Amino acid sequence: MQVLEPNLLKTFLAFADGGSLAQAASIVGRSASAVTTQMQRLEDIVGEPLLVPQGRGRGLTPAGEDLVGHARRILAVHREAWLALKGVRADGRVAIGTTQDFADSGLPELLRTFAASHPRVRIELRVGRSAELAHALQTGILDLMIAMRQAPAPDEVG
Known part of the structure; x- marks a missing residue:
């Protein structure tokens, strides 16, 4: 065959x-x-x-x-x-911040799929306002941020 x-x-x-x-x-x-x-x-x-x-x-x-x-x-x-x-071998923690808009829509299913394929990875999810999440991302509290914004960040202008 x-x-x-x-x-x-x-x-x-x-x-x-x-x-x-x-x-x-x-x-x-x-x-x-x-x-x-x-x-x-x-x-x-x-x-x-x-x-x-x-x-x-x-x-x-x-x-x-x-x-x-x-x-x-x-x-x-x-x-x-x-x-x-491969996911079984991955471990550690991933801190994700998101606004309520994304937390209510496709994100839960995406996180379930990720958790199923990476059972040893601990996901920490923080739902909040864009400004507070951006601060948490800049200070290293979050690894990833999912949010909408109205304008580029100051370091992106130019």
């Missing part, structure tokens, strides 16, 4: 998302010829064409279209496994 290598799938998705071999090469940090070689290897593994000439470039064949969804799921599970294995 042939194996769908994650690096080949990453390059394939870079093509599918970018729309061209040149764009895929830019996304994955390889030359266009290296991307072409990777796509040929993936086609050999799959046993049928995934790309078809289309105008001046290439498009996806029906098999290529089918592979897109599978590749996304395979890489998502691969990433989850990697994070679960």
Whole structure:
């Protein structure tokens, strides 16, 4: 049985998302010829064409279209496994400050996901006003701050 290598799938998705071999090469940090070689290897593994000439470039064949969804799921599970294995080793504390706007919306789910993949990392969350959180960040009490602001900080003007 042939194996769908994650690096080949990453390059394939870079093509599918970018729309061209040149764009895929830019996304994955390889030359266009290296991307072409990777796509040929993936086609050999799959046993049928995934790309078809289309105008001046290439498009996806029906098999290529089918592979897109599978590749996304395979890489998502691969990433989850990697994070679960590596996250178990991470430890320490992360102090996060946020305003109420973010504390009420997507942040709780994001923190739950992080906590599940990094069970030994202690998360300290502080909810407050932007000015007090900015002071806590500057003094090292917070490691990260999530807030909106109206104007650049004084050291950013110029």
